[in-house]
Amino acid sequence: MSAGHTEVTAPEPVVSCDDDCGIRDVLDRLGDRWSVLVVVQLAAGALRFNALQRSLEGVSQRMLTLTVRRLERDGLVRRTVYPTVPPQVEYELTALGHSLTHLVKGLADWSLANRPQIAAARAEWDEEKAQQAGMPS
Template sequence: MSVGHTGTTTPEPLLSCDDDCGIRDVLDRLGDKWTVLVVVELGAGRRRFKELQRAVDGISQRMLTLTVRRLERDGLVTRTVHATVPPQVDYELTDLGHSLTRLVKGLADWSLAHRPRIEAARREWDAKADMPS
């Protein structure tokens, strides 16, 4: 090696998931169609079931029920049943759920900042894909 040569430098990976680091489990939860939308809506505050259903455009009652149950099981949402007729049910993010909203905001900010580049890359790729071989 020459003087001043330090050898090959390979950047350290941002994260490593050699064994079960838990990322797959989290991605299973966050990667479904509705979870992030429900978390974003609950980030604004407590919501009754029907309020939440109206706010999350296109979600069925069944899918909302499954989504909030999964979020409750994971400790991201609390469910409060009020003893009224008919019963009223409220959903609210836990501290853990609120910590997730900061990550979701980061993803949304990244998406907005890079949208033009992503759209340009898609147009370029689509143009190449349309070319005959």
């Protein structure tokens, strides 16, 4: 490196995207609180609405309705209404939705493998911030 060289060279990014690459739209959908969990639950097979809701602890009926509608609109979930009284509604993943499960599994595997490191980093960060604030740790 020359004496006048001050530029820092960063490694080539693994993922690169400009503002118009379309990833933001997909991540907005999959980054919400319930969408990935719905995909995970439906990966094993079709579920009726109430069974899906029971499998997702804490989701309200309204939020689940909004979530499955958005996933249906995006082509990830198929909604089937059976002509019974009252109508039965069943949800299942489409082929596109099933293709997403491989990526979700990869994320889940990464999460499980790195959980101890993440917990340690959080504890260290919390302790540093507590010390900076003059609070006992």
